[in-house]
Amino acid sequence: MAAQIFAYIEHKNGVADDTALELISAAKHIFPDASPTAIVTGSGTDLDGVCSKLAASYAEVWKFGSEALAYPNAELIRKLLVGVLPSTAVVLVPHDTFGMDLSPGLAIKLDAAFISDAVGFEGMEGESLKVIRQEHSGQVSTHVKADIAAGAVINIRPGVFQPDESQSVAGQVIDKSSEVGELTADRRYLEVVVAEAGDVDITKEDILVSVGRGIEDQDNIEIAEELAQAVGGVVSCSRPIVDAKWLEKARQVGTSGKTVKPKVYMALGISGSFQHLGGLKGNPFIVAVNKNPKAPIFQVADIGVVADLLEFVPVLTEKIQEGK
Amino acid sequence: MEILVCVKRVPDSAENEIEVNSDGSDIERDDLVYSVNEWDNYAVEEAIQIVDKVGGAVTVVSLGDEESEEVVRREMAMGANNGILVSDEAFAGSDGKGIAAILKAVVEKGSYDLILTGAQADDGAGQIGGMLAAMLDMPYASVVNSIEVLNDGKLKVGREIEGGNQEMNEIALPCVLSIQTGINEPRYVGIRGIRKVASVDIPIWGASDLGLDVSKVGESGAGVKRIDYFVPELGEGAEILEGSNEEIAEKLIDLLKAKGGIK
Secondary structure, three states, X not given: OOOOEEEEOOEEOOEEOOHHHHHHHHHHHHOOOOOOEEEEEEOHHHHHHHHHHHOOOOOEEEEEEOXXXXXXXXXXXXXXXXXXXXXXXXXXXXXXXXXXXXXXXXXXXXXXXEEEEEOEEEEEEOOEEEEEXXXXXXXXXXXXXXXXXXXXXXXXXXXXXXXXXXXOOOOEEEEOHHXXXXXOOOEEEEEEEOOOOOOOOHHHOOEXXXXXXXXXXXXXXXXXXXXXXXXXXXXXXXXXXXXXXXXXXXXXXXXXXXXXXXXXXXXXXXXXXXXXXXXXXXXXXXXXXXXXXXXXXXXXXXXEEEXXXXXXXXXXXXXXXXXX | OEEEEEEOEEEOOOOOOOOEOOOOOOEOOOOOOEEEOHHHHHHHHHHHHHHHHHOOEEEEEEEOOHHHHHHHHHHHHHOOOEEEEEOOHHHOOOXXXXXXXXXXXXXXXXXXXXXXXXXXXXOOOOOHHHHHHHHHOOOEEEEXXXXXXXXXXXXXXXXXXXXXXXXXXXXXXXXXXXXXXXOOOOOOOOHHHHHHOOOOOOOEEOOOOOOOOOOOOHHHHXXXXXXXXXXXXXXXXXXXXXXXXXXXXXHHHHHHHHOOOOO
């Protein structure tokens, strides 16, 4: 019999994260007959609401309610899970900033295998699970074999597995709050500081001219601004540009920045990490300009230009201006 | 404050086209440009800034082959006080747990208040800091983008969470933090800086120096193993426009006009 498989559910303001239904498909890619159990931690009526909705998709929903779990502190949740999970459990967690916080340490404390940022599964070979991952900023993929006989914690890349929206299960919520017990941590959650609004709202723009590391120098941002002006769009960027303080955080597209839904997205010198693409919704027409033909952005773009943006973009801008 | 920063020598993915070799056993490593993992470099800068404020020392450790010495030296040129190279053939093929176990032995050989890693490296796993913390029974925070030293043996740390928001936490020392890029502006390291540390002795520690059971680390101890590298069969991918820059620009303008990309 296959090991019992669990899905850690992230939720906020009474709504389960998109990954909640993606983890069901991921589980079925691991064990085709899997019926994963949802693990939901939190407090109050928000928690009840999330759990009852999930019971349409998960046969069992384990609810852990406690004031101590009102905010998902990874250290507290790790202690909870170590106490309540069976010893050979396979636990699926979204690979986001919470999953990165929780899972490596959880795997150590469960004495289980850890697989980070899984993007695919190719079944079991004996006691080993064959997993697909990516390395080198998504430029190459790898097969990884993990011995999961003693259990596993597997972080699943968000957005890769199709959400299971069948809602075909009449599942039950099992209240396990009495098992929470006394939880203490050496790390205490204080508050969430909300990102500052910028001078433009890139989430409302139809045309984004987005720059990445390929812009090379702060002075070159002007090249993108000129193109943006010519096409009637606005300049946005990927993370390295914000790290370098060349543009403000409010211009950053990605999971750690803004989620945008333009009609046209021009990615200039952006490699296309999954964190960046995670902020791009609504199926825009994507034009990628990058001098590295191996850049992952070309896998998702509609149109690609393999060129140095510093040479190509001024030519493009000039031709657009001429045509007006 | 005594700070240990774990750094890794990696192919610089911004500078390289990474290709899989003919039998898929590795990437093509000839002609790759290597550097210190970008996240780790931010971690070293942060450690130096903390020590500048509150005193103490920064030690940089790298686990890898002999060539990793160059990144230790580079980070010492930045201002780290001490460097250690951890290198042993028995360590080759270690999985995340193996690497964390080796680093745990390094931590226990010294006396550190704070241990920093980069939030992730070339394999994109982002696992070592969290594993190391759990093995050491220390608190942990990942993707940290601000650190403030408080008076009572605690830090106030900001974590970068989704949507550009920042989650603030108070964390007790000693602890392990994984550092996100953008937390600071790493200083430039010039030739003069490198020259200053060119003859500094960097000790090399192997399994016996660290009292490690070699069956628990390296290939033999690894429960999670990379089998091969491959290039996935893709969907259609982008239509690549060919021609001179002028020709491509004209084609692109037509396409953009059709898609509402020029107002």
